Amino acid sequence: MAFSLVIPTLLQRAKSEGQDVWRETSARLMEMAGREPAAFKGVVAGMDAAQKSFVEEVIRKGAAGGGPRDGAVRRDTGATRDDDKEPTIALKMNF
Secondary structure, eight states: OOHHHHHHHHHHHHHHHGGGGHHHHHHHHHHHHHHOHHHHHHHHHTSOHHHHHHHHHHHHHHHTTOSOOTTOOOOOOSOOOOTTSOOSSOOOOOO
């Protein structure tokens, strides 16, 4: 994956569109960091202090819910989540 192109593009979008896209941007950045940690670190290491600070801010605030505001249009991913259901995997606690 061309991290050196994708990461700056994501950050430019986050900067130009504002905090409404930070949740999505944060998720993508974290996904990339998890998939190829060395490549992600390499790209971030090449950034100046202001860019690094912005990456950190987007990841923190995006992960904390800095996404769409009330009334903002959200895309429906089609995924559903049943918080009321019991877990399908039972943990064994016999150590």
